[in-house]
Amino acid sequence: MENATSTEAGQKFQDNKKTVARESGEREDTSYVDDWVGHKKEFSRSSSIGNPNRKRRHDALKRYFASESRSRSRERRRCSSRERSKDRSRRRRRSNTRSTREKCCHIDPEHQHEEILPVYHYKAELMQAVCENRVVVCKGETGSGKTTQFPQYLRDEFDPPGLVGVTQPRRVAAVSVATRVAEERHVKLGEEVGYQIRFEDCTGPQTRIKFVTDGCLVRECLADPLLIKYSFIMLDEAHERSVNTDLLFGLVKRALSMRLDLKLVVTSATLDVKAFAEYFDKCPVKEIPVRTHPVSVYHSKTKVIMTRTGPSSSAYVQSLVDVVIKIHRTQDEGHILAFLTGQDEIDKACSLLTAQAADLGASQGEAGMDLLVLPLYGSLSGEQQLRAFHPVGPGTRKCIVATNIAETSVTVPGVRYVVDSGFVKQKTYNPARRMESLVVVPISRVAAEQRAGRAGRTGPGQCYRLYSRECLEGMMPETVPEICRCNLANVLLYLKVLGVPDVVDFDYFEAPSKDQLAEALLMLHSLGALDDSGQVTPLGQSMARLPLDPALSRAILQAVEEGCLREVLTIAAMLSVENIWFSRKPKPARDKLDRPPERDKEAERAHARFMHPRGDHVTYLMVFAAWEARAFDEQWAKDAFLSLRALKNARNIRQQLEQEVRRATGLTAFSSAKDMEAICRALTAGFFNNAGTRCGAEATTVYKHMEGYMSNEDLKLIYVHPSSALAMNNARKSPLCVIYHELVYTSRPFMRHVLGVERSWLVECRARSGKASLSQLSLGGLQETKERDSRTSTADATEGSKAGIATPRKEKTDQGAVAAARARFLARKEACTGRLKMSV
DNA sequence: TTGTGGTGT
Incomplete structure (x- = not known):
């Protein structure tokens, strides 16, 4: 039904093409009214022209500017021009060899000069706020x-004794921003201005x-919980709400x-600063x-392809x-930038497009593009x-079909049109099933706005949403x-080690x-990281030092x-990277789009x-070991259909783990x-909670889940x-008992x-871990509820996990807490809702 | 009998 509707709408689009006016932007918009409900929207307020405080601010600015230029010239004198040019070429050389730098070129490509940045007009106001x-x-x-x-203002205005620390959710951002700031201050990266990311200080x-x-x-907090080294902390991009930012x-x-x-500065791009x-x-x-x-944002008027629980059909690929x-x-x-949810969808959309x-022919596009x-x-x-x-010639229009990587991580220059499917693929975690x-799932309203904003970076833009305003x-x-949707074992272990008992x-x-x-908590206890009263054990202290999930840390210490140790370190590193098996996915032919692509036999044999x-x-x-024996030969890995990126990553992680274990x-x-x-025994010590026993015949791959610290x-x-x-096929005889990583x-599960x-x-490990009392472990904060232990929900695993966080109504496990969290969340948003409604 | 969004130590 919905399929038909969207195809119909698509057809209507095709038929209408000649009636679309081409004169001006405004006129063009109205031609979409049949299919789209559109409106113009400024994505943020215009700047402060006419502000009564302007004069005061201007004077303050002059003072600041004067002091700043004095400090700049001191800086310049310190660094003679010859040294500077040496630095620059050093930097260039470095940037050519560093892999993280490769991606930096597409993070904010336009290097705006300080004077025209909006923040400049607010310097005085901001510094006063920080002061007070x-x-x-x-x-x-x-x-x-x-x-x-x-960060430069903080450094220059306050000249603090400690560091100005600025956090970023992504490594590329940390490196590129540090590089930019070092350039602006004419200093060598790593001296006055530096960065620290994993594997690179x-x-x-x-x-x-x-x-x-x-x-x-x-x-860093583990070694220095009070952050003594820092005078200022700036938590940047707080709206992204990564676990680590939240924890910070x-x-x-x-x-x-x-x-x-x-002092702390929190910066965020969303409405939710309140x-x-x-x-x-x-x-x-x-x-x-x-x-x-x-x-200009247009909503689909006729198509309702989104339900609250997710897409009701995959028709959105075709409509996109x-x-x-x-x-x-x-x-x-x-x-054009189009948002879909995953690789398969994107590949399919790309082939169709x-x-x-090609059918359309270049001549039919606007201006023959x-x-x-x-x-x-x-x-x-x-x-x-x-x-x-990569830039393209004037006669070519790019259409980038992307996941939400293009929503926050990277910026594609020159985008004027955004097509938003309204969906995102999201990892959800069900703690009751540990799965x-x-x-x-549908994106959030903030994400919808973020996506639309991607069209207005270089000039006026348009955003087409494949969902109605009601859906929004x-x-x-x-x-x-x-x-709220991940395993917390690591987070809680850190908190405990940092001296947060409750x-x-x-x-x-x-x-x-x-x-x-x-x-x-139960998992940490079962691994021996916490004692019966919820205190961190010496074993737990060691586990927290390793940059791994507790189960893997436990296996390493075992x-x-x-x-x-050598072997288990390697295994831990290999389990910490993305898929190592690489296979060429043949592009599906046009008429075979709905059939799964053929498997790559050659890769499978390898x-x-x-x-x-x-x-x-x-x-x-x-x-x-095979790769190591060949001196980490890249060609060998490629020939064996292994992902070189994953292997190199594993090698780095292994090295880091070695240091940390030392x-x-x-x-x-x-x-x-x-x-x-010995290797298998060590791994069992970390993963005995994740175990299964074989059902029936020798060659079966069906297992029965074994009871761990939680009944399941x-x-x-x-x-x-x-x-x-x-x-x-070579595993004719399936083992009677298995452990699994995830x-x-x-x-299916x-x-x-x-x-x-x-x-x-398994029996030995279980006996060693003993039985925990949840109320004792949590210092009375949590109770062994009857519901948790005897929870025999009628739902099968399918429904429950599919539902997960996407369907709040179906979340049976401790409904109270989730509902309460959601209520708090919604209440907080209430204040902003008025503005949101006005803006969409 | 599968196939995986994005981050990070």
Whole structure:
């Protein structure tokens, strides 16, 4: 039904093409009224012209500018021009060799000069706010200059004794912003201005401004909970709400209460700055408005292809294709950015678009343009990704079909048209089942706005939404933050180590559900990281030092006992990276679009050589050892159809783990296993809670879930993932007992990364871990509820996990807490709703 | 019998 509607609408588009007016932007808009409900919208307020405070501000600015230029010239004198040019060439050389720098070219390509950045007009106001308050929340869109200028202002105005630390959610951002700021200040990167990301510390004793990924700063807290090194912390891009940023809210707030000489700046791009201010004791909110270009937003009027729980059909791919073609045929030049949810969808849309554009012929497009269709998603190689950013000739229009990587991570220059499917693929975690699933869910209203804003970066733009305005109103105001949909074991262990005894009552910016907390505490206890009273054990202290999930840390520490540290380190590193198996996916022919693409037999044969009958962990060890034996030869890896990126990543992680293990255990020489048994025993110590026993016949891949620290009655049968070594033909005899790394739900509950183990080891581990009292563990914050233990919900695993977070109504597990969290969340948004409604 | 959004230590 809905399929038919959207195809019909698409057809109507095609038929209407000749009636579309071409004169002016305004007139053109009205021609869409039949299909689209449109309106013009400024994505932010215009700048401060005519402001009564202008004179005062101007005077203040003059003073600041004078003082700034004095300090600049001091800086310049310090650094003679000859040295500067040497620095520049050094920097250039460095940037050519560093992989993280490769991506920087498409992060904010337009290097605006400081003087024209909006933040400049607000310097005096901002500095005054910082002067008078310990915490300031600053709202500013991308392009306001806050990230590059604010830290410099803090440094220059206050000349603090400690560091100005600026967090970024992504590594590329940390590196590129640091590079930019160092350039502006004419200093060598790594001296006055530096950055720190995993595997790379580019700071020195003279460093005063330090850009750092939020994950890195969380780690730093372990050694320095009060952040003594810092005078200012700036939590940038707080609206992205990564687990680490959320965690830092609490940690910095705690540090602020104990240190009077620390100040905090929180910056965010969303409407939700009020909630941040509320959390930090009603601190002031400053706004840096950005003059962006207006974006006309059109909603689909007839198509209702979105339900509250997700897409009701996959028709949106076809309708997205129709809209793109329509834009290409009727609209002026400017690139098109289309949002879909995943690789398959994107590849499919790209084939359809390429074929249709070819049929159309260049002559039919507006001004006779060609359409160059390019995919953009995370698992593409760097080179393939860069194609989306390469400039094209004047006769070509690019259409980039992207995942939400283009929503926050990267900016494609020259985009004037955005087509938004309204969906995103999101990982959700079900703590009651300890199972994660990747589900397609509707985006939030903030995300919808973010996507639309992508059309107004270089000039006036248009955004076509494949959903109605009613759908928009039914969306969540904001994306459910990550901290509410992930496993918390790691987070809670950090908090405990940092001296937060009561992790249930911790002052979270957004409190996780009780189920999440209970699950994580019980898991930490079962691994021996917490004792019966919820205190961190020495073992837990060591585990927290490793940058891994607790189960893997536990396995590594057990490997020390079992004498197989080298092997288990390798396995841990291999389990920490993305898929290592690489296969060419043949492009589906046009007429075969709805059939699955053929499997790559050659790659499969190459992989089969590595598959070990014992299971995946041993297989990974073999793969890495084989690569190591060939001196990490890149060609060998390519020939074996292995992902070079994943392998290199694993090698880096392995190196880092080695260092950390050295520090955590004081070991200098690492043991090496004599047999496979020791390795499997060590892994069992970390993963005995994730275990299954075989059902029936020897060759079956069906297992029954074994009871762990939580009863899991909903989840009876679990399956070996077909990509596992244990699912391959060479594994004739399936092991009686297995442990698995993770449980993912797609069409069934699948175990990923599976290893055969002995039942006696499982029994032994279970006995060692003992039984915990949840109320004791949580210092009375959580109770063993009858519902949790005897929860025998009628739903099968399918429904429950599919529903997950996407369908709040169906979340049966501790409804109270989730409902309460949601209510708080919605209440907080209430204040902003009026503005939201006006703006959409 | 599968196939995976994006981050990060």
